[in-house]
Amino acid sequence: MGHVGYTTGTKPNYVRTTLTRIFLFCLIFIALRFAYFCFIATVDSSSSSISTVHSSPPSKPKHSDQAIKFYTTLFKDLISDGYLWRNSKSLCLDTPAGDDVLALKNIGVWNSVGVFKKSWKPLVISGQGVNQPFKSDSFDFIFAGINTLDLSKNQSLFANEVGRTLKPEGYFVLLTFSIDTYSFNSFIELFDCCTFMRSRQVRGFGGLGYVREIVMKKESDFERRELIRESVGRVSEDNVCAVPGYKKETVRKAEPLIMEEPLKPWITLKKNIMKVKYLPSVADINFKRRYVYVDVGARSYGSSIASWFKKQYPKQNKTFEIYAIEADKIFYDEYKYRKGVTLLPYAAWVKNESLFFEINQDPGGHKNLVKGRGMGRIKPVQSATSSVAEVDKIQGFDFANWLKSTVSEKDFVVMKMDVEGTEFDLIPRLFETGAICLIDEIFLECHYNRWQRCCPGERSPKYEKTYGQCLDLFTSLRKSGVLVHQWW
Numbered sequence: 001m002g003h004v005g006y007t008t009g010t011k012p013n014y015v016r017t018t019l020t021r022i023f024l025f026c027l028i029f030i031a032l033r034f035a036y037f038c039f040i041a042t043v044d045s046s047s048s049s050i051s052t053v054h055s056s057p058p059s060k061p062k063h064s065d066q067a068i069k070f071y072t073t074l075f076k077d078l079i080s081d082g083y084l085w086r087n088s089k090s091l092c093l094d095t096p097a098g099d100d101v102l103a104l105k106n107i108g109v110w111n112s113v114g115v116f117k118k119s120w121k122p123l124v125i126s127g128q129g130v131n132q133p134f135k136s137d138s139f140d141f142i143f144a145g146i147n148t149l150d151l152s153k154n155q156s157l158f159a160n161e162v163g164r165t166l167k168p169e170g171y172f173v174l175l176t177f178s179i180d181t182y183s184f185n186s187f188i189e190l191f192d193c194c195t196f197m198r199s200r201q202v203r204g205f206g207g208l209g210y211v212r213e214i215v216m217k218k219e220s221d222f223e224r225r226e227l228i229r230e231s232v233g234r235v236s237e238d239n240v241c242a243v244p245g246y247k248k249e250t251v252r253k254a255e256p257l258i259m260e261e262p263l264k265p266w267i268t269l270k271k272n273i274m275k276v277k278y279l280p281s282v283a284d285i286n287f288k289r290r291y292v293y294v295d296v297g298a299r300s301y302g303s304s305i306a307s308w309f310k311k312q313y314p315k316q317n318k319t320f321e322i323y324a325i326e327a328d329k330i331f332y333d334e335y336k337y338r339k340g341v342t343l344l345p346y347a348a349w350v351k352n353e354s355l356f357f358e359i360n361q362d363p364g365g366h367k368n369l370v371k372g373r374g375m376g377r378i379k380p381v382q383s384a385t386s387s388v389a390e391v392d393k394i395q396g397f398d399f400a401n402w403l404k405s406t407v408s409e410k411d412f413v414v415m416k417m418d419v420e421g422t423e424f425d426l427i428p429r430l431f432e433t434g435a436i437c438l439i440d441e442i443f444l445e446c447h448y449n450r451w452q453r454c455c456p457g458e459r460s461p462k463y464e465k466t467y468g469q470c471l472d473l474f475t476s477l478r479k480s481g482v483l484v485h486q487w488w
């Protein structure tokens with residue numbers, strides 16, 4: 001027995017030691033693995049750049065319980081309000097981890113998928129809001145959560161894609177940080193696939209503050225309407241702009257016009273620029289198709305584009321296309337290699353025709369050639385005296401017509417106009433043609449017979465219009481919802 005006991009005693013001992021060793025090894029392995037993951041997790045959460053230094057495999061997107069909870073509540077509301085059903089085929093746009101997709105599935109909307117640049121199957125497949133990998137008319141419900149459309153580089157393309165993949169009568173729901181009336185109207189204009197259903201503010205998660213939820217429904221005859229709209233054009237046929245309440249509201253927030261003619265205009269008007277309330281500082285300019293700056297009478301690149309528009313105009317991180325309109329050849333070289341700036345080498349005028357510069361005489365009687373270049377009032381060639389030198393001849397173009405063919409109401413258009421008195425021809429023409437409706441904000445220098453600095457009690461002989469006529473121009477612009485500022 002003892003012998004047996006001995007032999008059987010050693011064997012289990014040997015087995016036990018081996019087992020213990022294996023067990024310990026496993027324990028250490030697990031402990032090390034655990035420590036490693038803890039380390040990676042801390043590194044990940046403290047700074048993502050460190051984890052790339054460690055060249056660990058790219059971290060998977062993480063679910064956020066807060067986000068899932070938030071989306072679950074939101075979708076439950078949408079179900080009870082009749083915008084979402086359990087059998088809705090649903091799409092969530094630009095969602096890295098698919099928290100919103102998970103929330104949909106959690107409440108029983110099984111047929112749901114998300115898209116993001118990088119796929120994370122099965123919740124998220126590869127695609128983008130601006131490039132949705134689906135056939136037209138695919139979804140009953142499309143959702144764009146926080147920081148999707150707001151951060152999109154091409155919101156207009158995003159809107160087109162939603163209009164394409166949504167089924168007729170389907171619903172699109174957006175969350176956005178843009179909560180003012182101005183951006184709301186731009187949004188409605190941008191998503192012309194759809195009719196507006198409702199808008200409300202909801203509290204975001206994790207200290208995000210309030211976001212706006214907008215619900216839209218795709219028109220069943222969207223494509224047909226689109227064709228009709230294109231053939232008719234956007235500005236109404238009688239060329240009268242509707243002046244919506246939100247535009248009036250923005251104009252009300254503007255700095256007041258200077259009603260009294262200034263005795264020292266060279267001081268008063270220059271100081272006024274400090275008081276200017278820029279449109280993007282009183283309104284949210286999100287959701288426009290394009291952002292366009294038109295400099296009429298641009299002169300040198302540095303004179304207003306570089307020194308003022310690029311430096312001082314608040315752009316809310318939007319990239320502006322710039323058009324410089326300048327008739328004087330002397331400035332053209334500066335524009336040759338400017339990226340994002342289109343030079344139109346003409347004079348803004350009321351029709352296409354040849355014009356000439358009326359070179360100003362300075363009070364001393366000398367031809368003010370260098371400083372005065374581009375400062376001359378323009379006149380049609382036929383009304384000029386026969387002695388017009390060929391060198392002063394310029395090409396005028398139909399500015400209002402150009403504007404109508406270049407921008408639309410979906411675009412944000414800001415303009416500076418300094419055209420030496422021609423504003424009294426151009427602005428009325430903009431009203432006549434309805435092109436005025438396309439301008440959101442304008443910085444206008446109005447040229448009148450101002451009091452002169454050199455000679456007290458004497459008015460400038462250069463211009464015949466009065467300060468009162470200038471005020472009429474400014475007032476009529478503000479009445480049409482155009483935010484106009486007095487420029488010097």
Ligand SMILES: *[C@@H]1O[C@H](CO)[C@@H](O)[C@H](O)[C@H]1NC(C)=O
Nearest residue numbers: 153154155156157158290319
């Ligand atoms: C946005 O997309 C449209 C349509 O593809 C394109 O014409 C436009 O140039 C794009 N805009 C920007 C700013 O990339």
Ligand SMILES: *[C@@H]1O[C@H](CO)[C@@H](O)[C@H](O)[C@H]1NC(C)=O
Nearest residue numbers: 150280286314315316317318
């Ligand atoms: C513009 O972008 C910067 C950096 O991306 C950001 O910090 C800032 O808040 C943005 N400003 C606006 C008005 O969106």
Ligand SMILES: *[C@@H]1O[C@H](CO)[C@@H](O)[C@H](O)[C@H]1NC(C)=O
Nearest residue numbers: 351352353397398401402405
């Ligand atoms: C003026 O010229 C432009 C550009 O050449 C052209 O597109 C436009 O049709 C012309 N307008 C008129 C009224 O002739």
